[in-house]
Amino acid sequence: MAAQPTIEQEFNEAFKTSETQYRRAVEAIAGGVTHDVRHMKPFPLYIDTASGSRKWDVDGHELIDYVMGHGALLFGHSHGEIVDAVNQQMQRGTHYGAGHELEIEWGERIKHNVKSIDRVEFTSSGTEATLMAMRLARAYTGRDKILKFAGHFHGWHDYAVAGERFPIEKPVPGVPKAVLDTVVVAPVNDLDFVEQALSRGDIAGVILEPSGASWASIPFPDGHLKKIREMTEQHNTVLIFDEVITGFRWAPGGKQESEGIVPDLTTMAKIVAGGLPGGAVGGRRDIMDLLAFKDEPGWNADKKVGHPGTYNANPLSAVAGATCLQMAANPRVQRHAEEMALRLRKGFNKVLVDENVPGFVWGESSVFHIVLGETCENQTGDDIHIPQGVAPERLKGGSDAKYDHALYQGMLLNGVDLFHGGGLISSVHTAEDVDKTIEAFRATVVRMRDEGMFN
Numbered sequence: 380m381a382a383q384p385t386i387e388q389e390f391n392e393a394f395k396t397s398e399t400q401y402r403r404a405v406e407a408i409a410g411g412v413t414h415d416v417r418h419m420k421p422f423p424l425y426i427d428t429a430s431g432s433r434k435w436d437v438d439g440h441e442l443i444d445y446v447m448g449h450g451a452l453l454f455g456h457s458h459g460e461i462v463d464a465v466n467q468q469m470q471r472g473t474h475y476g477a478g479h480e481l482e483i484e485w486g487e488r489i490k491h492n493v494k495s496i497d498r499v500e501f502t503s504s505g506t507e508a509t510l511m512a513m514r515l516a517r518a519y520t521g522r523d524k525i526l527k528f529a530g531h532f533h534g535w536h537d538y539a540v541a542g543e544r545f546p547i548e549k550p551v552p553g554v555p556k557a558v559l560d561t562v563v564v565a566p567v568n569d570l571d572f573v574e575q576a577l578s579r580g581d582i583a584g585v586i587l588e589p590s591g592a593s594w595a596s597i598p599f600p601d602g603h604l605k606k607i608r609e610m611t612e613q614h615n616t617v618l619i620f621d622e623v624i625t626g627f628r629w630a631p632g633g634k635q636e637s638e639g640i641v642p643d644l645t646t647m648a649k650i651v652a653g654g655l656p657g658g659a660v661g662g663r664r665d666i667m668d669l670l671a672f673k674d675e676p677g678w679n680a681d682k683k684v685g686h687p688g689t690y691n692a693n694p695l696s697a698v699a700g701a702t703c704l705q706m707a708a709n710p711r712v713q714r715h716a717e718e719m720a721l722r723l724r725k726g727f728n729k730v731l732v733d734e735n736v737p738g739f740v741w742g743e744s745s746v747f748h749i750v751l752g753e754t755c756e757n758q759t760g761d762d763i764h765i766p767q768g769v770a771p772e773r774l775k776g777g778s779d780a781k782y783d784h785a786l787y788q789g790m791l792l793n794g795v796d797l798f799h800g801g802g803l804i805s806s807v808h809t810a811e812d813v814d815k816t817i818e819a820f821r822a823t824v825v826r827m828r829d830e831g832m833f834n
């Protein structure tokens with residue numbers, strides 16, 4: 380009798396067209412992929428089409444999608460209202476090189492949802508939004524340094540990359556040491572460090588993912604956000620909530636609404652632009668006024684911050700964003716996605732305990748993260764918010780590569796596309812989608828176990 384194929388052998392056979400496209404891609408595209416996170420061994424997946432909670436790959440597999448546009452698609456793929464709005468706008472022009480009503484509406488909808496925002500300004504991505512927020516904080520305070528937290532992701536500009544990966548002291552190729560020296564990286568959960576750094580008086584702004592690093596992979600302990608708000612207020616330091624992922628997902632007003640904390644500035648991207656490219660920074664009027672022009676209210680000759688950007692608030696992103704935010708103002712949207720994620724996290728943890736597979740699944744709101752190969756102290760087969768007794772490096776980095784690859788491939792073979800060893804859930808994922816996903820997870824981890832991967 381022929382030996383059963385391994386997960387990897389079966390994956391290579393079933394996803395052959397993706398492999399062919401990848402071989403072609405590496406000849407045209409540096410590294411073969413267009414975002415580091417899409418790199419996957421032995422080759423990444425190539426998608427043909429997507430709708431709702433589903434994607435279809437180039438080999439014709441139907442997949443329940445948990446990548447959801449890197450978190451941008453709160454309403455799933457190609458939501459009818461967003462598609463109609465963009466199609467109509469397409470006929471009316473894609474770039475006016477001038478003001479237009481849609482950008483005003485987009486700004487108004489952000490203000491409506493996020494109460495801490497008096498004024499908004501648009502960018503083309505989350506990376507640009509955090510760059511602008513840091514610059515505003517420096518201009519406002521007249522100080523040079525930014526404090527960020529180990530493992531928190533704020534995009535890929537030179538100031539954002541400091542301390543994003545562990546070990547945090549590691550130099551970042553291509554980024555001048557002089558730039559990195561202006562970014563102070565606080566170790567995980569070390570508020571004494573933050574207090575000491577702020578008391579030196581040279582920190583312009585504190586930026587953080589309010590969920591904790593990488594969408595709640597290293598969650599903040601209860602009460603930390605509030606303490607950071609108090610400390611920044613005391614030291615006149617600008618507090619920037621990077622709500623690129625949490626914005627409009629944790630609640631219509633983002634994580635700041637669910638925590639009841641008012642930051643000075645908020646950065647947004649992904650959901651804010653309804654799945655099209657775009658970002659925004661918004662916040663307190665006196666800080667945002669640094670963008671004001673001569674003789675306008677708030678104008679300050681010495682502190683004027685410039686703001687170019689060819690695609691800022693282009694009409695397509697503006698109409699997609701405004702349409703999406705109108706829908707996202709209804710808290711039922713976030714509640715449904717959150718309920719689906721809770722069902723999934725509970726279901727996955729139960730599978731791990733039932734099948735005696737080392738691992739744990741955690742998260743909050745509508746996101747989940749998975750580690751296989753080791754467990755946490757509070758694994759009881761139910762939902763987990765903060766895994767106990769696990770190194771932050773593991774929470775941020777996920778499973779060892781061998782487990783990660785097998786999980787990814789096994790889930791694809793069972794009709795599920797995970798993101799980064801986890802995923803994000805939309806308002807159009809159904810309980811049936813989630814239950815199928817739990818069964819796919821069971822089939823995958825049982826097969827990994829039976830292949831001897833956890834021995």
Ligand SMILES: Cc1ncc(COP(=O)(O)O)c(C=O)c1O
Pocket residue numbers: 449503504505506507509532533534535588621622623624648649658
């Ligand atoms: C919290 C956070 N900030 C900033 C960014 C950068 O956004 P973009 O990819 O639009 O540049 C991301 C992207 O994933 C993010 O998760």
